[in-house]
Amino acid sequence: MSIPALHPLPRPEGEVEQLREVWRPPGGVRFLTVVNNTYIGIFYIGTALLFFLLAGVLALAMRTQLAIAENDFLSQDAYNQFFTMHGTIMMFLFAVPAVEAMGVYLLPAMLGARDLPFPRLSAYAFWAYFVGGLLFFCSLFFDLAPRGGWFMYPPLTMKEYSPGIAADFWLLGIGFIEISAIAGAVEIIVGVLRTRAPGMSLDKLPIYAWAMLVFAFLIMLAFPAIIVGTALLELQRAFGWPFFDAARGGDPLLWQHLFWFFGHPEVYIIFLPAAGFVSMILPTMCGVPLAAYRLVVIALLATGFAALGVWVHHMFATGIPALSISFFSAASMAVAVPSGIQVFAWIATLARGRVRITVPTLFVLGFLFIFVLGGLTGVMVGLVPFDWQVHDTFFVVAHFHYVLIGGMVFPLFGAFYYWAPTASLRPLSERLGRWVFWLLFLGFNVAFFPMHVTGLLGMPRRVWTYSADMGWEPLNLLSTAGAYGMGVAVAVFLVDLARNFRPFHDKGGAGDVWSAGTLEWIENSTYGVRSIPVVDSRDPLWAHPDLADCTEAGAYFLPGTATGTRETLVTSPLDGRPEYVVQLPGPSWKPFVAAIATALAFYSLTLEMVLPAFALGALTIAAILAWVWDSDRGPARPPVDVGGGHVVPTYAAGRLSHAWWGVAVLVVVVAMLFAALFFSYLYLRLVSPDVWPAATGHALPAPAWPIATAALLLASGAAIAWAGRALARRRPGRFGWDQPALVLALAALVGAFAVELVGQRSTGLVPQHTSYAAVVYALIGLQGALVFALTVMGLYTLARSLTGRLGPVRRVTFDNTRLLWSWAVVQGLVMTALLHGAPRILD
Amino acid sequence: MHSAAREFVREMLEMTAGPLVWLLYLLVMYGAAAVHCARPAADAADRTPLLIAGGALGAVAIGLLAWSVLRARRELASESTSDARRFVDRVAFALGVFGIGAIVWTALPVLLSPACGVVTDAAQRSW
Ligand code: HEM
Ligand SMILES: [Cu+2]
Numbered sequence: 001m002s003i004p005a006l007h008p009l010p011r012p013e014g015e016v017e018q019l020r021e022v023w024r025p026p027g028g029v030r031f032l033t034v035v036n037n038t039y040i041g042i043f044y045i046g047t048a049l050l051f052f053l054l055a056g057v058l059a060l061a062m063r064t065q066l067a068i069a070e071n072d073f074l075s076q077d078a079y080n081q082f083f084t085m086h087g088t089i090m091m092f093l094f095a096v097p098a099v100e101a102m103g104v105y106l107l108p109a110m111l112g113a114r115d116l117p118f119p120r121l122s123a124y125a126f127w128a129y130f131v132g133g134l135l136f137f138c139s140l141f142f143d144l145a146p147r148g149g150w151f152m153y154p155p156l157t158m159k160e161y162s163p164g165i166a167a168d169f170w171l172l173g174i175g176f177i178e179i180s181a182i183a184g185a186v187e188i189i190v191g192v193l194r195t196r197a198p199g200m201s202l203d204k205l206p207i208y209a210w211a212m213l214v215f216a217f218l219i220m221l222a223f224p225a226i227i228v229g230t231a232l233l234e235l236q237r238a239f240g241w242p243f244f245d246a247a248r249g250g251d252p253l254l255w256q257h258l259f260w261f262f263g264h265p266e267v268y269i270i271f272l273p274a275a276g277f278v279s280m281i282l283p284t285m286c287g288v289p290l291a292a293y294r295l296v297v298i299a300l301l302a303t304g305f306a307a308l309g310v311w312v313h314h315m316f317a318t319g320i321p322a323l324s325i326s327f328f329s330a331a332s333m334a335v336a337v338p339s340g341i342q343v344f345a346w347i348a349t350l351a352r353g354r355v356r357i358t359v360p361t362l363f364v365l366g367f368l369f370i371f372v373l374g375g376l377t378g379v380m381v382g383l384v385p386f387d388w389q390v391h392d393t394f395f396v397v398a399h400f401h402y403v404l405i406g407g408m409v410f411p412l413f414g415a416f417y418y419w420a421p422t423a424s425l426r427p428l429s430e431r432l433g434r435w436v437f438w439l440l441f442l443g444f445n446v447a448f449f450p451m452h453v454t455g456l457l458g459m460p461r462r463v464w465t466y467s468a469d470m471g472w473e474p475l476n477l478l479s480t481a482g483a484y485g486m487g488v489a490v491a492v493f494l495v496d497l498a499r500n501f502r503p504f505h506d507k508g509g510a511g512d513v514w515s516a517g518t519l520e521w522i523e524n525s526t527y528g529v530r531s532i533p534v535v536d537s538r539d540p541l542w543a544h545p546d547l548a549d550c551t552e553a554g555a556y557f558l559p560g561t562a563t564g565t566r567e568t569l570v571t572s573p574l575d576g577r578p579e580y581v582v583q584l585p586g587p588s589w590k591p592f593v594a595a596i597a598t599a600l601a602f603y604s605l606t607l608e609m610v611l612p613a614f615a616l617g618a619l620t621i622a623a624i625l626a627w628v629w630d631s632d633r634g635p636a637r638p639p640v641d642v643g644g645g646h647v648v649p650t651y652a653a654g655r656l657s658h659a660w661w662g663v664a665v666l667v668v669v670v671a672m673l674f675a676a677l678f679f680s681y682l683y684l685r686l687v688s689p690d691v692w693p694a695a696t697g698h699a700l701p702a703p704a705w706p707i708a709t710a711a712l713l714l715a716s717g718a719a720i721a722w723a724g725r726a727l728a729r730r731r732p733g734r735f736g737w738d739q740p741a742l743v744l745a746l747a748a749l750v751g752a753f754a755v756e757l758v759g760q761r762s763t764g765l766v767p768q769h770t771s772y773a774a775v776v777y778a779l780i781g782l783q784g785a786l787v788f789a790l791t792v793m794g795l796y797t798l799a800r801s802l803t804g805r806l807g808p809v810r811r812v813t814f815d816n817t818r819l820l821w822s823w824a825v826v827q828g829l830v831m832t833a834l835l836h837g838a839p840r841i842l843d
Numbered sequence: 844m845h846s847a848a849r850e851f852v853r854e855m856l857e858m859t860a861g862p863l864v865w866l867l868y869l870l871v872m873y874g875a876a877a878v879h880c881a882r883p884a885a886d887a888a889d890r891t892p893l894l895i896a897g898g899a900l901g902a903v904a905i906g907l908l909a910w911s912v913l914r915a916r917r918e919l920a921s922e923s924t925s926d927a928r929r930f931v932d933r934v935a936f937a938l939g940v941f942g943i944g945a946i947v948w949t950a951l952p953v954l955l956s957p958a959c960g961v962v963t964d965a966a967q968r969s970w
Binding site: 297304 | 869880
């Protein structure tokens with residue numbers, strides 16, 4: 001049975017040519033300006049792979065050093081830099097970007113969209129990551145790489161114990177990379193919720209899209225904590241604000257809280273997308289739909305929440321009260337339930353179908369095997385007496401490589417082999433693929449299984465060498481041999497890529513070589529699918545064998561370009577009803593320039609070149625403003641018929657607009673930044689009441705100050721609301737009250753910030769003196785950053801208004817600014833209540 | 844203004860109420876325990892305030908979830924809704940039940956474990 005065509009076929013001549021023309025990537029050097037996901041996605045995956053290779057080379061160097069006792073291949077100092085860089089690059093520059101990149105590449109095709117909702121943002125995020133990451137890696141060549149381990153615990157990373165700028169490279173570099181991860185999460189959330197094919201309601205969403213949705217939510221909620229953590233540590237290192245310095249009321253444990261609030265979800269951020277790969281590959285290879293789809297969705301959601309609630313289990317040995325520990329142990333055990341559900345769904349799928357043993361299947365089976373073993377050793381390190389034995393030994397190194405390589409690298413390689421035919425004219429080689437798999441699988445076990453034993457024999461991690469009479473030598477040699485085996489596996493993979501991977505072809509890829517059921521297997525070009533199909537099942541290509549051909553023939557939505565530009569269909573989040581056609585931006589140098597300027601600005605700061613950093617910051621802002629200037633284009637034309645009698649507008653503002661949803665995600669990110677600082681305030685108050693005003697006798701600003709701040713904030717909120725109403729009434733070419741209202745709102749907002757700052761300073765509060773003062777100024781600083789951003793956005797909105805680019809209909813720019821504005825008012829009020837209320841009420 | 848966005852957010856909150864309420868409960872109890880244990884040792888030894896707070900909050904949380912689970916069941920019983928809505932209600936139901944179980948499970952320590960002593964032999968995941 002097939003889904004009836006929405007318009008008469010065949011489609012008129014020239015329609016598909018026009019579509020192709022509109023989406024054609026620029027040639028020559030301007031190829032660097034491409035923005036659409038089929039290109040950016042591949043660049044992104046390639047770069048993540050590059051960092052995997054670089055960190056892998058570091059791992060081989062470490063293994064070479066450890067192969068024999070008292071080796072002098074690497075000095076102690078070099079070894080410290082190597083394990084720090086290896087761990088950091090693998091976690092931050094390989095694992096997270098690799099799974100995010102796969103999402104950027106795969107999701108639009110899988111959802112039936114032409115592109116992600118904010119193509120230039122993807123381009124920006126990619127280039128920032130590419131340049132920022134490479135510069136970070138280069139710190140190794142100048143002996144400037146950090147040495148503090150991948151979680152950079154203070155006090156070791158405080159200026160006193162890590163002088164120089166190596167640690168700053170880590171703090172600014174990684175803090176910056178997180179920003180690009182967050183940009184990707186915005187794309188993924190809005191993309192999955194708003195750009196699905198009509199009919200693809202939440203119950204028909206491919207399971208991978210669910211996994212990526214949970215992934216993106218975790219990034220949105222957890223990454224702000226590490227950004228705040230790195231910012232605080234950097235403030236301490238650069239300016240002496242004592243957040244982590246016990247002598248002045250700080251606490252190194254604050255870092256651990258902020259780090260692990262991010263660090264535990266990080267494990268799931270890496271693992272959930274990988275589980276998503278497995279849940280797509282297995283059904284195809286077994287020829288049956290995924291077993292227990294709904295239970296798997298439930299498990300994904302439960303895991304996502306649970307991941308946010310168990311960070312303290314990384315800090316059990318730090319003197320936390322027994323009661324709190326019991327909470328978190330209990331919660332950590334509860335996480336086992338949803339993970340178990342996932343595994344059973346895979347086993348049930350395997351049991352229901354006839355399995356084809358292809359290269360992707362091999363990687364999935366390898367994953368299951370290794371992951372179960374990693375889980376077992378996880379249970380072992382979870383046992384209290386056992387953990388005491390193996391704490392900080394190679395047993396732990398073995399355990400987490402089983403989890404990370406088994407849980408993420410194997411599914412990722414499976415995914416490469418599985419989805420390569422969607423991107424490349426030729427699939428990857430099944431023959432070479434088998435070599436890659438067996439070499440990787442055997443090499444991995446030979447390398448890491450013996451480490452359990454060396455760990456039990458007492459070999460500590462993070463030491464550059466050991467003495468021969470410890471008896472560790474044979475096992476270490478074995479591990480090193482295994483590591484080289486893995487190196488060979490990766491080399492064979494590169495040969496396979498070089499011989500067979502042919503991306504960026506007009507015709508898309510080799511097509512549906514596995515007889516899979518989901519939309520990404522319909523012929524896919526730069527513009528995505530020819531027409532956007534109607535979906536009425538979870539495996540549309542299995543339900544309707546001719547769906548691919550009909551889609552190709554242009555039978556369904558938007559068979560050509562309706563607005564004459566790049567576009568895609570925006571649908572409703574719950575049930576996927578067509579809502580409007582969004583015009584998408586095309587290639588541009590602006591996001592490219594903005595990204596490179598941002599990266600260079602951060603590194604100038606690291607090198608303490610303040611003026612260049614400011615200049616580059618200004619360039620970044622200018623480039624970003626130039627890039628968005630032509631994005632809020634207003635309705636291109638009256639509502640268009642996208643097929644099947646659906647006549648939808650070509651523009652939307654307010655909450656209907658996908659851009660509003662993007663800003664809403666951003667608001668949550670800002671709110672989490674604020675929450676992390678709010679938590680820091682309460683935490684420091686709890687551990688160091690003796691530096692709070694009641695104990696030191698430091699006077700608080702008189703009540704008039706906070707009252708003035710609050711009044712100004714409320715005035716600002718009222719004025720921006722007034723501007724919104726005035727804009728709705730404005731007639732073209734006439735004076736509107738929205739402009740003065742906006743100016744008023746801006747003045748009040750800046751005023752509120754200034755009053756708060758001056759009020760605190762008037763009492764002689766100096767951030768370097770106590771952790772109390774430091775955290776007060778940190779909160780004000782965050783508000784200041786937000787006010788700065790809104791000043792730029794407010795003036796930009798005003799400029800658009802003055803040049804006639806803002807009106808009662810064409811008002812996305814205003815609505816977005818206003819959304820963030822409302823949050824700034826709320827955040828300011830909460831902050832004022834905290835800073836002036838807490839010291840008065842608590843003491 | 845368009846209210847579909849608000850409607851969708853409401854549906855998603857209902858769908859994930861189980862783990863959401865559990866997470867909030869955990870965080871609040873963690874904060875309460877930390878504050879309680881920061882008091883002078885003599886006061887901290889008495890667990891009664893924590894028991895009362897944990898019990899009362901737990902009851903409220905479980906009550907909320909029970910209501911949400913029943914609501915989902917009622918919706919499921921009515922035939923008129925779309926596939927997507929039924930799916931959301933089913934997930935809400937299962938996650939609500941899961942949330943209630945998880946709250947009881949994580950609240951047990953308040954009853955069973957010593958209040959504020961520092962444990963020196965606890966396992967720590969040291970990645
Ligand atoms: C490709 C094969 C790999 C090999 C041979 C390898 C080897 C090593 C070695 C020798 C260490 C240092 C042990 C020590 O002295 O403490 C290490 C640490 C580490 N590795 Fe790997 N690794 C590999 C892949 C990975 C992957 C794929 C990830 C993550 C996705 C990863 C994450 C880490 C982390 C987080 C550390 C800890 C760094 C620290 O102590 O700060 N590794 N690895
Ligand atoms: Cu953890």
